[in-house]
Amino acid sequence: MPADQKATWYAVIANSDFMLHDVQNESFAEQLRERRRMFGETSKDINFFLVPEPAWLDSKFPNEGKRVGRPSLAVVSPDKQWITFMKLRLDRVLRLELGEMTREEVTKSVGKVPEYGPLDKSKWTAPYSPYRPGWWEMFIVKDQH
């Protein structure tokens, strides 16, 4: 989809710690990689992105914005059903219908993903190491800052 073409976009949004810095949600990384792989295999254009501190949150959704912990992180896609599914999976996220927007508008950030150090080892119960911070970079549209 060209970056300036309008479409109806949907999002789930929550604080960035929940989405990216929580043992429980590491499956989020697996899911996004799996979907990216499948889009590659079927030659489909990627239509889902991560948006740290999306510009539309405070400008279009001031009330909802107050309920979201900061810094925030959104998952956006014009695929309504997939966003519904992501809400079902993640549960502790706010689901929003963003309305007609271009890809450029929807992925515009006013902040960045915080610098995450390693997860707290005293709380780490897993027999493996966490995913390396930064795995999310490939899902963020880069030319928006």
Next chain:
Amino acid sequence: MAFLMHGTNTFAPCVNGTRIPAAAPVARRCPVAARAAAAAPGTVNEESLGFKTMRRGIKEAASESILTPRFYTTNFEAMEDMFSLERNPDLPMEEFDAMLSEFKTDYNQTHFVRNNTFKKAAENIQGPNRKIFIEFLERSCTAEFSGFLLYKELGRRLKKTNPVVAEIFTMMSRDEARHAGFLNKAMSDFGLALDLGFLTKNRKYTFFEPKFIFYATYLSEKIGYWRYISIYRHLQRNPDNQLYPLFEYFENWCQDENRHGDFFTALLKSQPQFLDDWKAKLWSRFFCLSVYVTMYLNDHQRSSFYESLGLDTTQFNRHVIIETNKTTARIFPQVPDCEAPIFWERMENLINCNKKLAAIGASEAPAWLKNLQRLPVFERFAKNLLLVFLGPQLDIGSVDFVPEGDAALAF
């Protein structure tokens, strides 16, 4: 789940094949029923490991015990009514439609293709490891196949009253057939496959009411995800422990389990009566603990298997239980507090009782003395089990069930 009581056997008419015509032909077509090639010359005789065979290369299924994976059946008429769009025109379908689209995407359509490293790896697993490997494969295969049978039948039964929910069940049975077939081929690498057609007809089916099916299958799918991903990620970091290529498939594989669990989340959300009262809380907690205790005891009885993969059984189990519990807290109205130290103390007591019982069983003492010795251990076991069930708990659930306008709710 296997920890739970037997119910009435209303499945009897279904297992003679007349009420599940779909299962038999499908089983023949799909990889599930793939018969094992006879053991390759030069491999050890599997009967020498103490396994009974039905015929050459076909393993007799392990005898059922309170801790073995079960086959389930349910009240299909009640399920038909519950999801009937005619009877419940307001049934929320949005999440079901989303799930169906996710299943149709079929992320793992081409994933379960074997390579030529399996056979050789199986030949290299010898000694005591070989037996526990085969047991692991059999338990996993039986559990996946059990899902296949139940989902397949639900897909068939709900077709008329709710085609969307029916199709989801059918697609989940597709996934389970792939998983079970893949595991059964792995068993044939060890010279011992299961005759799944025979199992379908001859194994006992445990009856669960629909709501118990929802709690139990939700948990078994989600705990399956956490088990597989934990093994996968551990082995990725420790390739020397990668004894058998099966585990390399777990990363994609367990995403199926996770999605199946999400579907049961949607089912439960569509039936708020299973989430919103004290009975729902009690059953939620009860099912959580039954699944966790069963796994903890089971895995500790077979700790040598996890050790052969380089895992510490206790660490692995605690991690899987803690994370499964956190996942479950996103939908069940109440879960046990698995991070309370007292919880693990009591779980440890259960393990110790179990070990004592095994030691008494293996001793040379006469039967009457063994029974006498067992009594105080049973008592201690029962007491600790009760304490686990009465232990600290957390009231929780989906944020969608929090009354609107709760200002404290932040994301």
